[in-house]
Amino acid sequence: MARKFFVGGNWKCNGTLEEVKKIVAMLNEGAVPSSDVVEVVVSPPFVFLPTVQASLKPHFQVAAQNCWVKKGGAFTGEVSAEMLANLAVPWVILGHSERRALLGESNEFVGEKVAYALSQGLKVIACVGETLEQRESGSTMEVVAAQTKAIADKISSWDNVVLAYEPVWAIGTGKVASPAQAQEVHLELRKWLQGNVSPQVAETTRIIYGGSVNGANCKELGGQTDVDGFLVGGASLKPEFIDIIKAAE
Numbered sequence: 001m002a003r004k005f006f007v008g009g010n011w012k013c014n015g016t017l018e019e020v021k022k023i024v025a026m027l028n029e030g031a032v033p034s035s036d037v038v039e040v041v042v043s044p045p046f047v048f049l050p051t052v053q054a055s056l057k058p059h060f061q062v063a064a065q066n067c068w069v070k071k072g073g074a075f076t077g078e079v080s081a082e083m084l085a086n087l088a089v090p091w092v093i094l095g096h097s098e099r100r101a102l103l104g105e106s107n108e109f110v111g112e113k114v115a116y117a118l119s120q121g122l123k124v125i126a127c128v129g130e131t132l133e134q135r136e137s138g139s140t141m142e143v144v145a146a147q148t149k150a151i152a153d154k155i156s157s158w159d160n161v162v163l164a165y166e167p168v169w170a171i172g173t174g175k176v177a178s179p180a181q182a183q184e185v186h187l188e189l190r191k192w193l194q195g196n197v198s199p200q201v202a203e204t205t206r207i208i209y210g211g212s213v214n215g216a217n218c219k220e221l222g223g224q225t226d227v228d229g230f231l232v233g234g235a236s237l238k239p240e241f242i243d244i245i246k247a248a249e
């Protein structure tokens, strides 16, 4: 079956209310393919989520950039999956490498977060990816397989999961993975799903690429057999994000 192309925009910790409103206007005015062709999910910082969700055209969905690992309560500063569900926020990004590195989120912790978010009815963009040191040592597949296993061990369905391969060495660096590099890892991840979860999950799960995607490289990257879309950082704040969405055509 064809996997619908998926383009995520991770705004990270960026924006003022005025800047966010301009990005929303840019998206609403953009000539993007229909939602039959591409699924577009943008992820503002928490404080702008309701504003963005209320002002985006229905073609676009929103995601939170994180959520807590269990039911809310005495966890100062955290945002629970229940709160996101209460606001009808449909998606959440979990396991981003910046949180794994800066906040020490382990593979196990990310797996538990994915399971809890799914249990509360959220859909999850689950991130995996190796560091430059891990790639140069030849352990890329060992690393991303372990990250994926930690998720697979905790969940019973992949129906509401999009897997994002984001090599850490390509994030924010301008050093985008080559189409061949991306295809190689995406294919290996799909084979891992086939062998460790099921052929059906391997066939239907979108595996998207993130790491210095821009308007110039998106078409060739998106043309790879096992690249089902993107999770875009910096370029998702710019007009070229519309060109990246069009790569779905």
Ligand SMILES: O=C(COP(=O)(O)O)NO
Residues within 6 Å of the ligand: 010, 096, 166, 170, 171, 172, 173, 174, 210, 211, 212, 213, 231, 232, 233, 234, 235
């Ligand atoms: O972190 C990323 C990618 O960021 P860049 O596109 O800025 O490399 N996506 O979640």
